Amino acid sequence: MSDTQHTEKISSEDEQRTIINDFQIVIATVNGTGSQTANTILLRSLFRMGIPVCGKNIFPSNIQGLPTWFTVRVSKDGYIARKETSEVLVAMNQVTIGEDIDTLPAGGVCIYPADWKVTERADIHMYPVPVKELLKSADVPSNLRDYVSNMVYVGTLAALIEIELVEIEEALKFHFSGKTKAAEMNMTVVRAAYDWAMDHLPAINPYRVERLDLTKNMIMLDGNSAGALGAIFGGVTLVAWYPITPSTTLVDALREYVQEMRLDPETGKSTCAVVQAEDELAAIGMVIGAGWAGGRAMTATSGPGMSLMSEFAGLSYFAEIPAVIWNVQRVGPSTGMPTRTSQGDVLSAYFLGHGDSKHIVLLPNNLNEAFEFGWRALDLADRFQTLVLVLSDLDLGMNPWMSEPFKYPDEPIDRGKVFTAKDLERLGTFSRYKDVDGDGIAYRTLPGTKHPLAAYFTRGTSHDEHAIYSERPEHWVANTERLNRKFDTARSKVPAPVINEVDGAQIGVIAYGTTHPAVVEGRDLLRRKAVKFDYLRLRALPPGEDVRKFIEKHPRCYVFENNSDGQMAKILQTEYPEYASKIVSLAHLDGLPLTAERLVTLLLQKENA
Amino acid sequence: MSDTQHTEKISSEDEQRTIINDFQIVIATVNGTGSQTANTILLRSLFRMGIPVCGKNIFPSNIQGLPTWFTVRVSKDGYIARKETSEVLVAMNQVTIGEDIDTLPAGGVCIYPADWKVTERADIHMYPVPVKELLKSADVPSNLRDYVSNMVYVGTLAALIEIELVEIEEALKFHFSGKTKAAEMNMTVVRAAYDWAMDHLPAINPYRVERLDLTKNMIMLDGNSAGALGAIFGGVTLVAWYPITPSTTLVDALREYVQEMRLDPETGKSTCAVVQAEDELAAIGMVIGAGWAGGRAMTATSGPGMSLMSEFAGLSYFAEIPAVIWNVQRVGPSTGMPTRTSQGDVLSAYFLGHGDSKHIVLLPNNLNEAFEFGWRALDLADRFQTLVLVLSDLDLGMNPWMSEPFKYPDEPIDRGKVFTAKDLERLGTFSRYKDVDGDGIAYRTLPGTKHPLAAYFTRGTSHDEHAIYSERPEHWVANTERLNRKFDTARSKVPAPVINEVDGAQIGVIAYGTTHPAVVEGRDLLRRKAVKFDYLRLRALPPGEDVRKFIEKHPRCYVFENNSDGQMAKILQTEYPEYASKIVSLAHLDGLPLTAERLVTLLLQKENA
Amino acid sequence: MASSVRENEIGLERGDYAGRPTTLCKGCGHNSISNQIISVAYDMSIDPTRVIKLSGIGCSSKSPAYFMSRSHGFNALHGRMPAVATGATTVNKDLIAIGVSGDGDTGSIGLGQFKHMVRRNIPVVYIVENNGVYALTKGQFSATADQGQQLKYAGVNELPPIDICLEAIAAEASFVARSFAGDPGQVRELLKAALSHRGTAVIDIISPCVTFNNHETSTKSYPWGKQHQEVLQDITYIPYADPIMVDYSAGAVIVVEMHDRSHLWLQKIEASRHDPTNKIASLNLLEESREKNLFPTGLIYVDENRPAFNEVSHLVDEPLVSLPDEKLRPPREALDQVIAKLS
Amino acid sequence: MASSVRENEIGLERGDYAGRPTTLCKGCGHNSISNQIISVAYDMSIDPTRVIKLSGIGCSSKSPAYFMSRSHGFNALHGRMPAVATGATTVNKDLIAIGVSGDGDTGSIGLGQFKHMVRRNIPVVYIVENNGVYALTKGQFSATADQGQQLKYAGVNELPPIDICLEAIAAEASFVARSFAGDPGQVRELLKAALSHRGTAVIDIISPCVTFNNHETSTKSYPWGKQHQEVLQDITYIPYADPIMVDYSAGAVIVVEMHDRSHLWLQKIEASRHDPTNKIASLNLLEESREKNLFPTGLIYVDENRPAFNEVSHLVDEPLVSLPDEKLRPPREALDQVIAKLS
């Protein structure tokens, strides 16, 4: 608990102010108590009311008993970045309640169990709620009471900030898809709490929601599920993995979607193998084996797992075997903070493995890109016969996001350059590592191809065009040059950056992935301070000509990213040494998603320095 | 065999020309036939004649039956870089003899077995030698004949280029230390061949050696042995490793030196454990366990092994545990060319592991530094409580080098900041990760410290100053800032670069490790073309103020390194983005050590572009 | 069990062996095991400053934080504790190493290191808190999960479980036991024996995960364990007893003399005539149990003659970490000699 | 053996099964094994384009380059071939996988993957060319090196060897055999049986390294092997024979029906009455051999009832790699449905 003193009263100004659809709620609970259901119900009901929302789950790396927070932001302006401060607190954790209350701004609102002793703050609205009594009075079997107790705060909040009960009911139905009993029981508690609150809580409440029309046709999902769906529609045939937070739910989702969409209708058998490996070395090994044999194969992991995949990454690069790694990033180095978000694996991903290896990296920023890169990564891996890393993160992967609906892939599945037995028959010759087309990409054959010319020998050791082992300097050099040519070909084939220029912009901002929402919001904030910037959102590495031109054009380019060392800034500095002095890192990492407030502060500090 | 036509005759000019102490011999043999003994005998006898020599073993990644070459350069000017062309060929491999002969310049000399059919070249001196007959006539037991047959070319060469027989005898004695019988038997063959050559070979021989006085007090050894010796004198207490070329001989040497110098005189028991681990993950794990417990621990590996050590590298960095990895680099990516040299692991070593990890890297260039960094790496690891990587390479590690004698360490063993039970008694408090001295380095206690305050909990997860698990953003940020402070402290404590400036230099050259000899020689070559450069030889990362200033001072700095992607250039570009445009990579990798000729070509190409 | 205010032989109270408050679930088997470790260390008057607590990653691997805060702890990497233990105990042979791992940590990602640790006979009490799932990552099948079992996301487990004890014996383990977190008394006696053992003491303890795998049908659950546990012997640990003739064959008692001269009295239980000094018998016991889905607990195999790794490493008697600089850095003359030979 | 010009059933000559010229040492056991693979594939009329040759890193792991050049080969990473085999055979069940590994590749760095491959019963003929050393790195002790053995740099090996076959059985292997490169006939029959097996067929072949470990005292040498080999059975492989009653108990012959309906006739040798369908007997045989330093060769254990991994993976019958795009990418409506549910 905290020592801070809050002696001021709520100002009369505050008492009258009403803030509609523009605030943040934080729900502080103990993990393992089922609050996640309540929180997503809240989020979804607001979303159903047409109000742009964003939810962030800030949870500990354990199973039960530790503090956890969930923030729900509503924003009539459509901002979906986390905010630094929440105005409404649902304090359901006795251990942190003191601290939690301290974080509220003056005029804030706090709901908490009536039977807890807390140090009151005069400058905020404190509403004790008789949680136990409400549960007792509601008609809930006693063994399920714990389970539904969180619905009390849902109901209370609904009354307080005016969430429509019907949308809560719909959200419950969605959540318990099919299980009407469960939905109804929860709704009973919600109603009881709602009624109690309407009767007992004073009408003084500055923070309210009102129906809008801004989420129509939109969907709400987590990025891991979106990525999984993308892979499903990308025709993935093998997923090998080893569980690790925060990537686990990607494979969980994928397994479910396989059952839904990738079973043979006649036999009920699957067209996609999901193999839980014994560790990450095995997971990526299976992916490589499958990719080599012609499978569309991927794994999902996080930092520690990616480190373990280094040696195989080099093999994929050098022996030219398609493979996809989803790295849902968490905070490193080392085990770090397994349940916090970061963009800290960019540098190691790009150069994963010893020697001169380097890889295609995709950087999804939202659900749509998670979906799109889900299939596109498989295409690119097959096209370039190489490892493709998709760098998502905990924020995108595990938090719920609203999004435009996914677009069905607008390109056919790309299996890359593969010679069939027929091709061989026609050609009469085959050299595995020959640059036939001048783009650095050679043709391969798949094992099992029924032709005496088809076979070649795959190895991580030096080889000539015919895949024969060779230690000759000229073979090494020629092969390296071709690999580099291939990498350069990729520059214009990977997803291009999204560039957004504005009149009168003086500076450039570069960001990628989940720092995007903060940039969007920060841009508006800065505009009010007469600072305007052009914005380039990177979506892939290696960067192409667009990126070079963007940097060239601006006297300064600030790179925002969620790590400590400014990894993408470093990468861009090496890609464009001629402009390196203009590339300024504004990296920041504390485990939480970037906020617009911090972005503005960081940028102004540099600009005014 | 080759199609090249050499129709010209040896010019009379060539016939008269005599080149003394300035040429290169190449001995082409089949591996597994014991030619290494003969080659080192040759090298050492020349070295004993006071002539600067350099030997390079270019061998295949297998045990027996494939082509292998050994070049011996003699240089009155003291150059010890490999040369592109050899003037004298000992052609003892029937498979490659055609090609080998083709590589000779006009006027060159070729010795080969008389019973092989070869296409003669008119523009070189071709000397068939009756190897079989000489062996038969020499008094050698028939079962040992194969074994000593290589001495035939030693004797022939001795006669041809005028190596003093007495030095060959001494070199043999050195080689067979103690085993006089073996030495004598070999000498018999040398003499027989020598006598035959004196009698039968024409006197026309342009390439000769003459005694000089340039190797006095110098030693000859391989870098792996030098590194091992350094570790021995650094008080290493645990070496855990898994065999991999070209690092294996480092541990082989170390085991021998332990037997020589690190046994308790009374009990004959060892003060250094050498543990052959089951793989590299285990090897580095053992090192980390030992370093944590207060041991002075190291491992030796190469690229693939280092990749496998990534996850533990991050743990060492983040949990702050001393550890030393010797990476004797070979050509990557992947398995690459296991018996060829490169500097291709610089970038991955510096950033080894996911997240924002980064490491101290030492870059020995010669035997003396291999020795010095052998002990200093252990000191730095203990001082900074972190991973220190020593990046040697196959060229330094496995080839024989001449060198000044090693300097006995001029500093006492540094065990870093360790609180003993006494300290704790005195202080009454202990916080494992507190920055007491403001240099970012906290104090640690060793397991077994007999004090109730001594214990703390080591973890790869986020922690506060007291080593207690914490997910608080402010703890994360504070700890990261301290780690960065520590890394910055290291900048001025790691071996400083060696800077060599000359009057009238327009440009800067940066190199490190085994590219150094080519820079030294290339510099002289360029001077003759009126191109002068200042030279900075990096000896460690992170770079310090000297490096910044050097780059600042020059309009262009060329970075020479033995990899494809210009990895050190990239690192410097990210360290000094303000000067990145001046940092120009002249990287080149084909598996062989850099030559002055290539360096000159690369530099002039850029300069004149 | 001793009352918590009494001091033990080295003047410490039970509370001095406590760890930080557990953050594991209520009822988790792992907590019960931590408590037994505390009791045993206190009872045996073990100096906590000599103890190192090692682990990998997992709920189980968090345990070392929850016992003996006066001991140095090391929560290493997933599956890599064996290597860390090897390094630490090799440079400091005076340390008493207690390792806590999970079935995922040991049986999946760590299987290779586990086996090689056992093969080297690294001196460590190696506890596997076996719950048949990856609990910390929310309940996937581990390598010891029951074949045919169904879990929420993972579907049906089609693979046979590996047996940690069998794996240990195959790798020439010198001490192998199995127990059940629901039988604290047996856990304690086995821990005492393990702490007296000279090499790796593997204790595979079925330690139910109440959150993800405590269904009655799971062989890693409390109900199943309680119903099926077949105790092989009544074990009594006798510290520093007088040498007693060891008699393997006759009678109802087997006495095993530990390397530190303490003794184990193994009172045979009628149904089982298991001789834990007979390796083939131990293999058969385990394989039979696997085939018939039995749950025998107790000391499965012991061999006090196999030396520990640091005993065959030819190292000086003093711990390497305690050697003074003069013993680590050879004198100047030694370098001169080397140089003389090389020039 | 068939003469080399005759065509086999699918019209190929023996030469069509040849590989590139070996670069291994003359006399290396590994070369002999490559030759037997060539012979067997030719004799069994195996379509080389269906075969994949997989390996790790080592002299042994180079072997796949030296047989069957018409088959795709993959020289993967050190110790990681099992994972590669798993991936390849899972996406294409029509492939016939032949893996060649070494004792270092399998027993040291690769032990974990080896065991998990066996546990999954991945359909691969997994040959360990066991010479007791890391040959390619010039002769260090591997995990199967003899205890007490002395080598040049490594000194004396203080650790007990692991037994590849015992490890396989502990991991629930379904086919385990041991042989000797000096007994090409037995190697051939075992290879044939292995190629008919439905899961992982582990064949641990003592394959002497003539350069680093062929001393008479080494249990991995030709002389030792020749002296000590005890053949367990005379094995005759009978392709596509009529169903025959399998009789394990009586008489001198055990007949094992393989999953592909071929049969193994195991003619018992008087001294040994080993029943390779009895797992406990197999464990005992191996443990006894280890204790007494015996060298029994032949089929150690077989279980044709255990399904291979891809049989329990619930995959469609067609190899996944052959599925047309329509079967891989769900239709537009499927996505619409998902989206409808999410909004």
Ligand SMILES: Cc1ncc(C[n+]2csc(CCOP(=O)(O)OP(=O)(O)O)c2C)c(N)n1
């Ligand atoms: C390299 C790596 N991969 C994956 C993980 C994620 N992970 C953490 S604990 C765990 C499984 C733990 O299972 P177990 O050892 O049985 O412990 P339990 O939680 O069941 O006690 C996994 C997969 C990790 N921390 N590191």
Ligand SMILES: Cc1ncc(C[n+]2csc(CCOP(=O)(O)OP(=O)(O)O)c2C)c(N)n1
């Ligand atoms: C990650 C990695 N570590 C080490 C090596 C070096 N290495 C190559 S082969 C080998 C040992 C091979 O031994 P084994 O499998 O027994 O094969 P053999 O050469 O004896 O046939 C080692 C350690 C490597 N290639 N990769």
Ligand code: SF4
């Ligand atoms: S999830 Fe299971 S193993 Fe983890 S703490 Fe809870 S009960 Fe224990």
Ligand code: SF4
């Ligand atoms: S070194 Fe040994 S294993 Fe390698 S090829 Fe030669 S004989 Fe065979």
Ligand SMILES: [Mg+2]
């Ligand atoms: Mg578990």
Ligand SMILES: [Mg+2]
């Ligand atoms: Mg071997």
